[in-house]
Amino acid sequence: MKYSEFALSMEPPALRRLSVKVAAVNGINLGQGTCQLPVPEEVREFAKQAIDEGINRYTNPKGLQSLRDAIIYKLKNEYSDEEILVTSGATGAYDSLCEALLDRGDKAALIEPYYPYHRMVLNKYGAQVLTVPLSAPNWSIDFDLVEKTLRENPKVFVISNPGNPTGKVYSETELQKLIELCSQYNCRLISDETYEYITYTPFTSAGKFKSKNVCVVGSFSKTFSITGWRVGYLVATKELIDITLGLHDLTYICSPAPLQEGVARSINSLPQSFYTDLCEKYKIKRDILVSGLSQAGFNVYDPQGSYYLIGDFQEIDPESSSYKFVEKMIEKCGVGAVPSNDFVSKEAKWARFCYALEDSVLHEAVSKLSTLKN
Numbered sequence: 001m002k003y004s005e006f007a008l009s010m011e012p013p014a015l016r017r018l019s020v021k022v023a024a025v026n027g028i029n030l031g032q033g034t035c036q037l038p039v040p041e042e043v044r045e046f047a048k049q050a051i052d053e054g055i056n057r058y059t060n061p062k063g064l065q066s067l068r069d070a071i072i073y074k075l076k077n078e079y080s081d082e083e084i085l086v087t088s089g090a091t092g093a094y095d096s097l098c099e100a101l102l103d104r105g106d107k108a109a110l111i112e113p114y115y116p117y118h119r120m121v122l123n124k125y126g127a128q129v130l131t132v133p134l135s136a137p138n139w140s141i142d143f144d145l146v147e148k149t150l151r152e153n154p155k156v157f158v159i160s161n162p163g164n165p166t167g168k169v170y171s172e173t174e175l176q177k178l179i180e181l182c183s184q185y186n187c188r189l190i191s192d193e194t195y196e197y198i199t200y201t202p203f204t205s206a207g208k209f210k211s212k213n214v215c216v217v218g219s220f221s222k223t224f225s226i227t228g229w230r231v232g233y234l235v236a237t238k239e240l241i242d243i244t245l246g247l248h249d250l251t252y253i254c255s256p257a258p259l260q261e262g263v264a265r266s267i268n269s270l271p272q273s274f275y276t277d278l279c280e281k282y283k284i285k286r287d288i289l290v291s292g293l294s295q296a297g298f299n300v301y302d303p304q305g306s307y308y309l310i311g312d313f314q315e316i317d318p319e320s321s322s323y324k325f326v327e328k329m330i331e332k333c334g335v336g337a338v339p340s341n342d343f344v345s346k347e348a349k350w351a352r353f354c355y356a357l358e359d360s361v362l363h364e365a366v367s368k369l370s371t372l373k374n
């Protein structure tokens with residue numbers, strides 16, 4: 001398929017269509033994944049200082065040295081400067097990496113439920129997508145299925161850890177096994193770790209294993225609540241960074257210079273307690289929504305990370321499709337979510353809820369949802 005045909009064939013995701021309906025009833029949108037938390041004051045100040053200090057030009061296409069150094073520090077000095085690329089968010093890292101690795105017709109494995117952009121980018125580069133479903137409710141991974149899929153020779157195997165939409169955090173053992181299998185079949189594991197600091201269980205980065213088959217996609221969007229700044233990074237082998245660098249440069253040139261500097265100073269200055277507080281804040285939000293949705297009749301799959309959770313509505317409304325169910329929920333309660341359609345290839349009776357909102361808004365949403373079964 002040509003790029004133009006691909007662009008025109010892209011269905012507007014259900015999320016966008018339903019967000020319009022939520023806005024029309026002046027409701028609460030628990031669908032949108034944009035984090036509504038304020039940007040920490042220090043982080044804002046660092047970016048303002050950078051603008052005032054004149055850090056406003058194109059940066060080296062690899063990113064500002066200060067940010068590359070800060071990322072190396074963050075990665076516990078286990079990677080060298082040649083293995084890091086600063087990118088236009090995790091999205092820029094993932095897109096350019098897929099462009100570097102995939103030729104049209106190549107196979108690409110993707111854990112399902114998946115983050116919709118992961119799939120769309122694979123489609124954009126003409127990859128044949130092989131999905132590997134996780135089993136609810138624990139989102140356990142079937143390694144026989146992983147190996148069966150790897151025998152089909154995909155060039156990449158994509159995971160989101162912590163998972164969007166599942167909230168799954170891969171255990172160290174699971175990651176090790178995945179990496180061993182990917183290495184055995186000469187496939188690159190792409191681990192998108194955008195939510196690495198929002199976890200309620202110990203988190204292990206795939207980068208810890210230092211394998212040439214591992215590529216880590218990182219982001220500061222969620223860590224510092226700066227989704228609009230567009231600062232992320234890629235960790236991969238020098239050879240792969242060299243290729244991806246050129247492709248990223250062609251589309252983005254660089255991530256905004258003063259914002260890169262603001263992030264670098266934030267990484268270097270914020271204490272460890274900033275990160276523990278972040279998890280604590282999200283844990284409170286998660287618990288408000290888990291208990292509210294459970295009381296409203298959903299079966300909630302226990303989320304271990306990210307700021308999403310999946311609510312199974314089978315016991316509330318076994319007949320409706322996911323899209324129809326969310327549509328009815330918006331009409332009846334004024335609360336929106338994202339139907340499963342955006343995350344899986346087959347219809348499933350659940351919807352994704354986002355809790356990156358003020359606690360008061362979450363309480364209000366929960367109270368609105370209490371009338372769902374009536």
Ligand SMILES: Cc1ncc(COP(=O)(O)O)c(C=O)c1O
Pocket residue numbers: 033088089090091092115160164192194218219220221227230231232
């Ligand atoms: C799994 C995942 N990766 C990447 C992104 C986008 O990250 P960025 O803003 O760094 O491009 C998101 C945003 O929702 C996400 O959920």
